[in-house]
Amino acid sequence: MATKSLKKRDSDLANSNRQLEILSNGIFQNGELPTFKNKIAETNQFPLKAKKLEILQINVGYMCNQVCDHCHVDAGPDRKEIMTRETMRQCLEVIKNTGAHTLDLTGGAPEMNPDFRWFVEEAAKAGIKDFIVRSNLTIIRANKKYYDLPEFFKKHNVHVVSSMPHWTRGKTDKQRGDGVFDKSIKALQELNAIGYGMPDSDLRLDLVYNPSGAFLPGDQMSMEKDFKKALMEDFGIQFHNLFAITNLPISRFLDYLIASENYEDYMYQLVEAYNPAAVANVMCTNTLSVSWDGYLFDCDFNQMLELPVNSKIKHISEYNEELLEGRNIVISQHCYGCTAGAGSSCQGVVA
Amino acid sequence: MIFRIKNLETKKMSKTYYDPADLRKFGKITEWSEELGNKFFEYYGKVFEEGALSAREKSLIALAVAHTEQCPYCIDAYTKDGLQRGVTKEEMMEAIHVGAAIKSGATLVHGVQMMNKVNKLDG
Numbered sequence: 001m002a003t004k005s006l007k008k009r010d011s012d013l014a015n016s017n018r019q020l021e022i023l024s025n026g027i028f029q030n031g032e033l034p035t036f037k038n039k040i041a042e043t044n045q046f047p048l049k050a051k052k053l054e055i056l057q058i059n060v061g062y063m064c065n066q067v068c069d070h071c072h073v074d075a076g077p078d079r080k081e082i083m084t085r086e087t088m089r090q091c092l093e094v095i096k097n098t099g100a101h102t103l104d105l106t107g108g109a110p111e112m113n114p115d116f117r118w119f120v121e122e123a124a125k126a127g128i129k130d131f132i133v134r135s136n137l138t139i140i141r142a143n144k145k146y147y148d149l150p151e152f153f154k155k156h157n158v159h160v161v162s163s164m165p166h167w168t169r170g171k172t173d174k175q176r177g178d179g180v181f182d183k184s185i186k187a188l189q190e191l192n193a194i195g196y197g198m199p200d201s202d203l204r205l206d207l208v209y210n211p212s213g214a215f216l217p218g219d220q221m222s223m224e225k226d227f228k229k230a231l232m233e234d235f236g237i238q239f240h241n242l243f244a245i246t247n248l249p250i251s252r253f254l255d256y257l258i259a260s261e262n263y264e265d266y267m268y269q270l271v272e273a274y275n276p277a278a279v280a281n282v283m284c285t286n287t288l289s290v291s292w293d294g295y296l297f298d299c300d301f302n303q304m305l306e307l308p309v310n311s312k313i314k315h316i317s318e319y320n321e322e323l324l325e326g327r328n329i330v331i332s333q334h335c336y337g338c339t340a341g342a343g344s345s346c347q348g349v350v351a
Numbered sequence: 352m353i354f355r356i357k358n359l360e361t362k363k364m365s366k367t368y369y370d371p372a373d374l375r376k377f378g379k380i381t382e383w384s385e386e387l388g389n390k391f392f393e394y395y396g397k398v399f400e401e402g403a404l405s406a407r408e409k410s411l412i413a414l415a416v417a418h419t420e421q422c423p424y425c426i427d428a429y430t431k432d433g434l435q436r437g438v439t440k441e442e443m444m445e446a447i448h449v450g451a452a453i454k455s456g457a458t459l460v461h462g463v464q465m466m467n468k469v470n471k472l473d474g
Contacts, residue, residue, distance in 0.1 A: 168439060211434070218435040222406065226437055268375060 167230035214262035217244035243348030248337035278343025415450035
């Protein structure tokens with residue numbers, strides 16, 4: 001398991017331009033594999049266009065209590081980028097003035113932003129009904145000041161979406177760090193105890209599965225069945241849905257693919273699993289991603305690659321729905337990760 | 352002339368019997384016999400669908416058989432397939448032992464034939 005971010009390690013790949021270069025060179029440059037642009041053009045889906053904004057996904061900071069092997073954010077305790085209350089206020093203005101119905105908070109560990117609770121409370125006042133918090137679970141057990149997070153989530157009817165790479169300790173800790181499995185189990189039990197994830201409960205608790213290595217996720221429905229059976233039998237844990245998400249070849253996962261000599265095979269897998277039907281519903285078509293410093297991106301992955309939205313509007317403070325709607329989505333070869341198989345997004349399969 | 356062309360083609364061929372990249376070209380076998388190739392792949396796909404056995408169980412059977420058949424392509428393919436289905440390495444290794452047990456059992460059960468022959472010839 002990693003202990004430091006690529007940035008802290010001064011890795012070549014902490015540089016997003018270097019990542020984009022790798023994704024455009026080699027097998028994509030020499031024509032061995034088609035670029036994403038050419039591939040979606042085959043079915044007349046280029047350029048990919050943004051539809052009406054439904055989900056505002058806000059990255060409130062890259063700081064995290066974990067350093068997971070394949071984190072696309074390159075998050076960790078050593079990352080200091082954090083959203084200020086000022087930027088949050090700008091986001092709240094947008095929330096008041098758009099039809100976006102869902103606020104999706106991510107990080108890092110979003111709960112580590114000192115203004116996290118203030119932001120949720122203000123956004124609730126501003127009319128947001130559907131909150132998603134991408135919680136890594138262990139944060140709830142990381143420090144006394146987080147112990148009451150489940151109650152806070154419940155109070156605001158926050159939809160909790162949590163990563164859980166496997167139902168066994170070995171595979172989970174290998175990817176996310178020693179002790180992560182036990183803490184996650186404890187946090188899930190606490191969430192269950194106050195009603196989260198229980199059958200027919202309105203308190204939504206979903207898990208996110210992403211593969212631990214250079215392979216694609218299996219069928220979401222059968223994975224969900226296996227997860228539910230194992231977590232129930234072993235720990236009495238219940239949850240609503242499992243989202244199977246494909247690892248995108250960027251940041252720490254790209255670093256891993258190259259170091260383990262799996263890069264080319266992985267790109268072949270992604271291209272071979274390309275599903276044109278998934279293109280229509282990729283998350284960038286109804287989501288806008290806001291970075292910790294207020295800049296706008298088509299998705300969290302483009303944010304990490306520092307590929308800003310293709311619009312005159314670049315920052316949340318100058319948000320203009322009309323100008324952003326219908327914009328051309330910025331793409332590169334990493335986008336194959338969202339169109340492989342049944343497709344992949346932060347909300348699970350798309351086709 | 353014909354000899355020369357053949358010679359050139361042989362030169363282009365790889366120096367090893369197995370190349371991992373060849374697995375990706377498996378589908379090309381249909382190019383030289385379309386109907387049979389297509390029928391095979393249709394059958395193959397159907398076999399591995401969810402049925403009386405789950406797709407996960409079938410994947411583990413395939414992994415065990417891949418080893419007894421000692422097919423490197425199949426080993427690569429069904430190891431990855433298992434990982435995709437969340438199969439653990441302990442489950443994979445146990446499946447291979449099932450294959451190995453049948454292989455060694457199949458060898459050893461012929462020991463009875465040897466014993467019968469000894470008893471007949473040297474009773």
